[in-house]
Structure formats: structure tokens, C-alpha cells
Amino acid sequence: MVNYSGAAVEARGLTVTRGTRTVLRGLDFSVPPGRITGLLGPSGCGKTTLMRAVTGTQAKVTGVLDVLGRPAGDPALRSRVGYVTQAPSVYDDLTVRQNLAYFAEVLHPGRRHRDHRAGAVARALADVDLTDRADTLAGRLSGGQRSRASLAVALLDTPDLLVLDEPTVGLDPVLRRDLWDLFHRLAADRGTALLVSSHVMDEAERCHRLLLLREGELLADGTPGELRRRHGTATVEDAFLHLVDTAAARAATTRTPPEDRP
Numbered sequence: 425m426v427n428y429s430g431a432a433v434e435a436r437g438l439t440v441t442r443g444t445r446t447v448l449r450g451l452d453f454s455v456p457p458g459r460i461t462g463l464l465g466p467s468g469c470g471k472t473t474l475m476r477a478v479t480g481t482q483a484k485v486t487g488v489l490d491v492l493g494r495p496a497g498d499p500a501l502r503s504r505v506g507y508v509t510q511a512p513s514v515y516d517d518l519t520v521r522q523n524l525a526y527f528a529e530v531l532h533p534g535r536r537h538r539d540h541r542a543g544a545v546a547r548a549l550a551d552v553d554l555t556d557r558a559d560t561l562a563g564r565l566s567g568g569q570r571s572r573a574s575l576a577v578a579l580l581d582t583p584d585l586l587v588l589d590e591p592t593v594g595l596d597p598v599l600r601r602d603l604w605d606l607f608h609r610l611a612a613d614r615g616t617a618l619l620v621s622s623h624v625m626d627e628a629e630r631c632h633r634l635l636l637l638r639e640g641e642l643l644a645d646g647t648p649g650e651l652r653r654r655h656g657t658a659t660v661e662d663a664f665l666h667l668v669d670t671a672a673a674r675a676a677t678t679r680t681p682p683e684d685r686p
């Protein structure tokens with residue numbers, strides 16, 4: 425269960441520049457514990473950059489960004505924040521169990537942690553339903569199994585915050601459903617806060633809360649139901665399109681000199 429008070433992530437005026445570009449512009453948002461927060465938006469809008477900032481792997485971050493009550497990137501957060509990037513993070517020439525044992529050893533080296541490591545490896549394998557594949561080389565797994573093996577690595581330390589960058593890309597509908605069921609179990613049973621990015625809008629409906637991002641700005645923040653009601657739409661996707669069109673129209677009006685406006 426969680427051992428911090430308040431939000432898992434609290435951002436105020438979060439701004440990130442990459443190269444000469446401002447990629448995130450003054451974002452205010454929070455990520456609550458025990459809930460799945462979806463981060464949605466078109467390719468290139470800044471989802472990965474936001475996740476990198478939260479996990480302390482992004483340079484040139486300004487504003488306030490607190491994670492589990494500490495500044496993002498604080499060394500004390502290392503074992504409490506799990507991050508799964510878009511690229512699988514397992515070694516192909518090791519079995520799934522050997523991969524997990526290796527990462528567990530990095531996290532908790534030494535003989536005195538041996539029993540703890542064995543327990544953590546067995547639990548992570550069961551969490552992602554790969555126990556029966558534990559002795560298969562990672563290089564021989566299917567795409568979906570490799571994604572789940574990477575997720576198992578992030579689950580080794582039962583993190584309070586799990587940050588997942590497009591975890592369901594390329595998975596078939598059954599695997600996607602199973603993964604979302606797992607995310608819901610982690611949130612409900614362990615109080616884990618999940619921040620999950622996707623550009624698949626039907627996954628938005630599976631989240632408790634949504635952050636809709638476009639060109640580095642937060643277009644909306646609320647539950648799927650709130651977003652649908654606020655914009656009078658049947659789906660979150662329609663609400664998002666409505667917001668995008670409104671933002672584009674506003675930007676066009678701002679660019680047009682007053683004397684040229686009708």
C-alpha cells in the first residue's frame with residue numbers, strides 16, 4: 425500500500441525545452457494514488473517528454489514537479505517509481521527469469537537479500553502472467569510477451585508510481601484487455617498510481633482520469649465522463665476532436681490581424 429500523502433505527481437508550471445524547442449509549456453496537473461491517469465494526445469505532442477520529466481530522466485525541466493512528495497529525479501525515488509519505455513528493456517540472450525533476477529540483483533545486491541529477490545521475481549512473473557514462460561529466452565518471446573517481461577522488471581520493487589509509455593502498442597485486443605485488467609488490479613489492490621500514455625482513444629475510456637495533451641499544452645484534465653459531458657459528445661475521442669478544433673480556431677484568430685477579421 426502507498427506510504428505517502430497527497431498526489432503521486434504534482435506539477436505546477438512544468439516547462440521542458442529540448443534543443444531550442446519548448447516541448448511542454450507551463451503544465452499544471454496532478455496524478456492521484458490508486459488511480460489510472462491516461463496521458464493522451466497525437467504523436468509528437470510531448471507525452472514521452474512528460475514521462476521522462478516525471479521519472480527524472482529529462483534535462484531542462486523548470487517549474488515545480490514533485491513525485492511521491494519529493495522533487496522528480498530524487499535518488500530516494502529510484503525504487504519507488506517504475507518506468508517502462510517504448511523500447512523493450514530485457515536482454516534477449518537471458519531467460520525471462522534470468523532477466524528479472526539480474527535486475528533484482530541490481531536493485532538489492534548481496535546475499536542477505538536473496539530471499540527477498542526470489543520472492544520479488546516470482547511475484548512479478550505472476551503479475552504479468554509469464555510464470556509458464558519464465559525459462560524461455562527473452563529473444564524467443566512474442567512482442568506481447570516481451571512487453572510484459574519489461575513490465576515485470578518495473579514491477580519488481582512494487583512501485584508506488586508506475587509510468588508506462590504506450591504499453592499496448594502492437595498488442596492484439598485480448599492482450600490489451602488483459603494488460604488493462606492488470607493495471608486496474610495494481611491500482612485497486614496495491615494503491616499504485618499509474619500514468620499511462622496512449623494515442624489510441626478507445627483506451628481513454630479505460631482510465632479513471634485523463635490528461636489530454638496537444639502541442640505541449642494541456643487541453644483538458646478530467647474523468648472520461650466529465651469530458652464527454654462537458655463537450656456534449658458520445659465518446660472521449662469526439663470530445664478531444666472538439667477541443668482540438670476549438671484550440672486551432674482560437675490560434676487562427678490570434679494570428680489574424682484585427683483589421684482583417686470579419
Ligand SMILES: Nc1ncnc2c1ncn2[C@@H]1O[C@H](COP(=O)(O)OP(=O)(O)OP(=O)(O)O)[C@@H](O)[C@H]1O
Nearest residue numbers: 442443445447466467468469470471472473474623
Ligand atoms: N532529442 C530531442 N531534441 C529535440 N527535440 C526533440 C527530441 N526528442 C523529441 N523532440 C521533440 O519533442 C516533441 C515531443 O516529443 P515526444 O517524444 O515527447 O512526443 P510524444 O507525444 O511522446 O510522441 P509519440 O506519440 O510519437 O511517441 C516532438 O516535437 C519531438 O520532435
